[in-house]
Amino acid sequence: MSKINEVAIIGGGSIGVSFAIIFAGGAQAVRIFEPDTERRAAIETELLAKATAMEPVSGVDAQDVLEKISLSQSLEEAVSGAGLVQECVPEKVELKRAIFQQLSDLVSSDTVIASSSSAIPASESANGLKVEQQTIVAHPGNPPHLLPVIEIVPSPSTDAEIVRAASNFYRSVGMKPVQLKKEIEGFLFNRLQGAMLREAYALVRDGIADVDDIDMVVREGLGKRWFFMGPFEVADLNTRGGIRSHAEKLGPTYERQGAERGQHDPWTPDLVQKVEQQRREILPIDQWEQRVQWRDEQLLKNLAVKNHNGGEQA
Template sequence: MMKVAVVGAGLIGQAWAIVFARGGCEVGLWDGDPQASARALRLIAELAELLQDKGLLDDAAGAMARIRRETALEQALADAAYVQENLPERLEVKQEIFARMDALAAPGTVLASSSSSIAASRFTDELAGRARCLVAHPVNPPYLVPVVELCGAPWTSPQALDDAQRLMAGIGQKPVRVRREIEGFILNRLQGALLREAFRLVEGGYVDAEDLDATVKDGLGLRWSFMGPFETIDLNAPAGIRDYCRRYGGLFESIAREQTDTGPWSEALIDTLEAQRRRLLPADGLEARRLWRDARLMELALHKRRTARDA
């Protein structure tokens, strides 16, 4: 049974501990704050029970038995084949922890960061073991949303990336290989493109926040929950993707000419969206709605698991 070290016991670290333990790995959980790691174990246990109640975890007690709280980083890294780092998104923090891990971990151990914006090349360039370092960027929470983006630095070895991909696939995640470093990786860039156009459409008075959200959740999002954009358009023209491009390429080229603004979102626009969203959901209802969201994600994850054989 493979041992994995989870470094950092915040929300992402807790989620990763569940993912690895659910997948059958032994997990060494460490945080620089002993109280944080102790608190994390309690929260992980509660989460494991919830996932078991929802049918997304077969044996909560067995999963928890595979998670061990370590009091020293050296203990967490001992015998670990893979490390998932989850410390704050600050360059100096990444540089410091990766220097420590590179000095302590066995030579064959893969060192991965959950960074969502900092490329691996920025915090591994001076390390002796930089070839085994990469980013493994999850979607939050990874125990419900399985995609994880794997992106190495220019010097990351193919073996390290292959090992990370094999592990992620083996524990039920959906690894995506990012072939070259790019700011925001893939998911955030796609999300950012949609958000920028959504903001622009509201700012231009074409639609309000509620109807924009309806367009995605009751339109595009229904297909996107089980197909990506390329498969979507491949199926939306009689002869496939080339036929689609011939039919609609001119339309999207014309639209793209209007999508050239790169300025920041204005305060006035943010005020408008804040007012529209708070009319739909008062601020004191945000936490309850987040719990509702997570419950829906659990139902969707279970449905997709049941139907995966038909994909």
């Protein structure tokens, strides 16, 4: 499959406009189709504001970014010649299916159709349609031009070549694609976010703490490490002996906390072994001390920036 140079964005709302900025950094042409007249009129100003704000970080002149982006008069015009179509319409399955149905007659069989959906899997939105094998979910964080991660979720029918082409494209514009092995509601981003948010709500409900106390624990504690590490790396570095030792020491308390919420997901020996094996492939245990030192250096840098900026953030 050849390199993707032209991209269509269907729906110029919050996600569509933000995607246009990041796609324009890599692709040669980005065309947006937005049917709402009022919304269309606002797009150019928003693009300019976002591209200008990005200039100091990207080093790319806002006008150069804007030159690559155009507004199309129709869906057909937007997708003509596009190697990737990023669907960014509201989160309604009928709406997404209707677009995919229309695309069946408008795009070639190797065009990637990527749905930005937060929760509707491709097996639901494209099931039984002509474009079924070329459709994936490519779920961004909000706003995509400032959060590089993008979740690639193929349906069981998606062609592997489409998945590869999509991942290569997102990588080429500076994003960090993560491919899920199977479809699951909420994908990874919202599963992880949801686990914490559910607990936070329950703690407020039960009168354990107020909203800002919980935000403070994340802002001033957990989030400082999550700024540069994921939960597995945090646990691995928190306990001498690595993640196996962490699971032995803290597994039982986490299991009790889960049970209190009606959850039964124990960290069985097989599961811990699988996690440990993957962690040790990334970080051999003889490099553990060095990585702990690296973690501390990152935290120190973060503290120095905060002190330089005058302490508490707004």
